[in-house]
Amino acid sequence: MTIARQLAQRITAMSYEDLPPEVIYWCRIAVLDTVGVMLAGSVEEAPHMVEDVLGLQSGDGPCLLFGSDRRVRPLDAALVNGTAAHALDFDNTAKNLGGHVSAVMVPALIAAGEAFGAGGRNVLLAHAAGYEVGARIGRCVNPYHTENGWHPTSTLGVFAVASACARLLELTTDETETALVLAASLAAGIKANFGTMTKPLHAGQCARGGLLAVLLARKGYTANVDAFEHKQGFFKVFNGEGNYDAARALEGWDEWEIASPGASYKLYPCCYSTHAAVEAALNLVRRYGPFDMRTMARVDSWTAARGLAHTDRADPDSTLAAKFSVQYCVARALMHGKVVLEHFEGDAWCDPAVRDLLPRVHAAPYAGKPFADDDPFDAEVKVTLSDGRTFSEKVDRPLGRTSDNPISPEHLKAKFENCASRVLTPQAAAAVCRRIDSFEESGSMLEVTRLLEPAAVAAKPVEQAAKRGVA
Incomplete structure (x- = not known):
């Protein structure tokens, strides 16, 4: 049985009822933190340039472009919002994946949830599934993969996004298997472009790529199911013979990576x-x-x-x-x-x-x-x-590096409010925070993103226009 097949079986078997309370908590924190940095990043030049190239000045879809009142198609939203989520380098990281994980998953999950009608419980479950798969593929290839110059946020994150979106949209095992191996052909990103706009674009194209793989698989698109272990497959092409351990992708599934060691959260908006x-x-x-x-x-x-x-x-x-x-x-x-x-x-x-x-x-x-x-x-x-x-x-290690030495909920909430203040009024930011605190009760992602529509952003028109060079 292929690696992709075995991962797909694990993904499709996961249910919300299987998630321990600490996993639900950390998934909720990941959503809150990522929405905050996505709001803050939405006023940066990098995502705006992507918007302009895509011609998204007028909306033609169901998915919100964060920090605006425009709604676009899901793949475009994943690309632009994913770029915004990583524009400030203020988003969380995953130790074993070796890069930023929620900044690639959350934009894709919110866009897919808006487009296809998923609610908060579904998003939390999907985030957990994606995190676990991404971290385990990271175990297979790191540290060689990241030390050799690949940017795991996008080269490995694409599997996290594909896994998460496959679970969100309830793909079959066959479809999920296809989405994973299709994602292997969409993995890209090199460290040589750190310190430029291309680094956050890695996150955006990864969010889009993982979602694209799922939507294509859902339609019956084909890909070779042995694309991980093939002699010209992902592991050998990206790492070289002898520099990976494929079996590690299938180990430790009775443990939750998102609970321990957990994601690393940032107090400072830098690498x-x-x-x-x-x-x-x-x-x-x-x-x-x-x-x-x-x-x-x-x-x-x-x-x-x-x-x-x-x-x-x-x-x-x-x-x-x-x-x-x-x-x-x-x-x-x-x-x-x-x-x-x-x-x-x-x-x-x-x-x-x-x-x-x-x-x-x-x-x-x-x-x-x-x-x-x-x-x-x-x-x-x-x-x-x-x-x-x-x-x-x-x-020894930064505060928040692991769940054993976490940043307090109060500090994370303050970070969210600080980030959101670049776009939202304090009242609107507080409403978003409350909604994410009870995320499981949200019946649709539209309930969440409606809080970010024009009434919420109207208080900051001058600053936003100036950032975009139109005032």
């Missing part, structure tokens, strides 16, 4: 590989600061080599590049005692004060023993003052 260093810098400010930038002779940041490979940017040249500069993120933390959305907006990246500090911030690989050998996220930051005094702080 997750910078977060431990950011927390170390913030701890320094809390313990010894605030620091006088004029007396800082040198700042040293040591982070895990795997993450430093794509965050060592001493001289970021754009807002997006700043999100992938551990030097910039540490500098902002030391300067302000916080790292927030405003530090990555407009021309904030070339603020004279931060540009003055950047040459004194040095990044290198962390050389100590990792706190967790299989999940190295250690960081240390040392500040050396002009009088010779030094202050250092070590962080």
Whole structure:
């Protein structure tokens, strides 16, 4: 029996009643967090450029473009909203998948739910199914896959989306099997494009691709069912012989990845590989600061080599590049005692004060023993003052990295409200938050997205128009 067939059997057998309370809770949190970052990202240039290319200025479908009053076709909504969800790099990640998982699933699930009439319970179940499949395929190919330069958010996330949407739309086992192997031909994304608009486009095209695979399979489209294990299939093409363990896709199905280790949630709107260093810098400010930038002779940041490979940017040249500069993120933390959305907006990246500090911030690989050998996220930051005094702080892993060290519900709600404030009034944001708190009771995704229609966004027309260059 093929790998795709065995995964399809597991997906179609899942029911909402099978989900433990903690799984339902974390799926609900994933929806809340992703809706928040999708709202915040909806005012960014990257999704707007995708909208313009697709010609979506007037709606012709049932699915909301977040942050607007337009409704479009489901594949277009998945692409644009998926790009928005990842535009700020503020969305959650999955350890074993090695990338961002809810930002690719939630836009596709909401669009499919609007188009085909699914409710909140269905979306939570589908998210759980997609998360578990994506994480297990990640087990098969990581860390080689991500270290070799693939972007797992899209190369592996497409299987999470296909699994989730197949469960949402109640595909048969045969159809689900086809959707999975069809998705293998839609996997794409390389790390060379980190720090540009193309990285969030990876998420958008993944959301669209996974949903497309499901809709085609539903129509009877064909694909080779052995596309995972074939001699020219996904595993060998993407990883090479000897660099994967296909059997791991079928192991541990009595455990829930979304519950443990769980998804990693972000408190800072920048690449997750910078977060431990950011927390170390913030701890320094809390313990010894605030620091006088004029007396800082040198700042040293040591982070895990795997993450430093794509965050060592001493001289970021754009807002997006700043999100992938551990030097910039540490500098902002030391300067302000916080790292927030405003530090990555407009021309904030070339603020004279931060540009003055950047040459004194040095990044290198962390050389100590990792706190967790299989999940190295250690960081240390040392500040050396002009009088010779030094202050250092070590962080084993960022807050929220696992469900054992979670960000509090209060912090996650505050993050949602902060993100939503870029588009919604406080009252509208609170209404969305309440609806997601009782997501299981939502009979249709339209009930949720109606809260984001013109009445909700009307309070912010000037800011939105300015962002789009029409005011």
